[in-house]
Amino acid sequence: MKVENERQEDSWEEAQQVLEAIGARDRFLITSHVSLDGDALCSELALTRVLEKLGKKAWIVNEAQPPHVYDFLPGLEKVMRWPAMPPEDWDGVFVLDLGKWSRMGKLTRAISAEKDFIIDIDHHRSTTGCGTISMIDPGISSTGELLYEFFKYSNLPMDRDTALLLYVAIITDTGRFSFDNTTARTHRNVAELMEYGVDAQYISNMVFRRQTLAQLQLYKRALASLSVNSDGRIAWIILRRKDFEETGTTALMTQEFVETPRSVVGAKIGIFFREMEEAGKVKVSMRSNVELDLNRFAMPYGGGGHAAAAGISMKGSVEDALGKIIPALETELDKL
Ligand SMILES: [Mn+2]
Incomplete structure (x- = not known):
């Protein structure tokens, strides 16, 4: 039988350290990364319940x-937004799903890696551990799944409710069990969470089947702009400042x-051209379905990202950006 990345240890040293730190302390500040996602938020809420x-x-x-979409989560009313801070001093700080220290954004002004006792719990491959103590597992789908095992x-x-929160963390970070971080281990952990009474249909309806009218009106405009190049290998959409202004929406x-x-x-490449709030700038977000390294493609334009997903912020109009990017990508696709 194939034994994959299942937790094997009889003695899980990192978990014991975290448990000891919890036992020795009483007041915890919990935070995560900017551009909050389901894993970050639900990990915070689940840990809070347990503490x-x-x-x-x-x-x-x-x-x-x-x-x-997370407005239904139990305990959401407890989440504070910077610059609001706890009414009391804390003696421990949990940083969850952070990836790297700078992703904490403005909270880095209130939390000090030197002075605070920091417990770092994460699954990002890129993380080097930024805590006084760290519990990191790059082989697991999400911080929520790691917390469940802990x-x-x-x-x-x-x-x-804790099971529900951890379930939402896992389904959002695995793209509803469709990304390559989805393993048999994930499904086994999720099966256990469901035994607490998690309602999968309700959660799916709340997280994935609700959009505001304004958001859909913006999407309608994006769809109306859908275009492909002459041979259909590149497809793109465009949104301009007025599309956001007239629908009352933001790039978020x-x-x-x-x-x-x-x-x-x-389509081999999909692109989203968006006029940025800063006048005279265009954000170009690209996705690749083929072996064309978009990170490498974006670098000469001052952009970057990953091989299959990268972005560029360009000076000029949308038409300028189209005129540069589409022919350059056609040339790159011809080389494949
Ligand atoms: Mn995550």
Whole structure:
């Protein structure tokens, strides 16, 4: 039988250190990264529930507002937004799902790596550990899944709401079990979470099947702009400042939009051109379905990212950006 990245240790040293730190301290500040996602937010809320059941105090502070789809999460009213800070001093800080220190944004002004006792819990491959103590597992789908294994290993008090939060962390970070971080281990952990009474259909309806009318009106404009080049290998959408102004929306609501041109059958590259708030600048977000390294492509323009997903901020109009990027990508595609 194939034994993959399942936790094997009888003695999980990092977990014991975290457990000891919780036992020795009483008041915790909890935070995560800017551009808050489901894993970050739900990990914060789940950990808070467990700490409170242990009789500890815990306060969540983030720089960003939680996206609207998470408005149903139990305990959400406890989440504070910078510059609001806890009413009391804390003696421990949890940084969850952070990736790297600078992703904490403005909270770095209130939290000090030198003075504070920092407990870093993360699954990012890029992380080097920025805590006084760290519990890091790059082989696991999400920080939420790592927290579940920690709670289980340490016999910490779980309940249905904690299970729900960890479930949301996992389904969002795995793209509903569709990204390559989804493993048999993930499904086994999720099966256990469901045994606490998690309602998968309800959660899916709340997280993935709700959009504001304004957001859909913006999407309608994006769809109306959908175009392909002469041979259909490149597809793109365009949104201008007036599209945001007239629908009362912001760029925060467009995170998934680039997936639409990318999904066109025959398209090798999907692109989203967006006029930025800063006048005379255009954001070019690109996704690749082929072996064209978009990070390498973006670098000469001062952009970057990953091989399959990269972005560039360009000076000039949308038409200037189209005139530069489309022919340059056609040339690159011809080389494949
Ligand atoms: Mn994550």
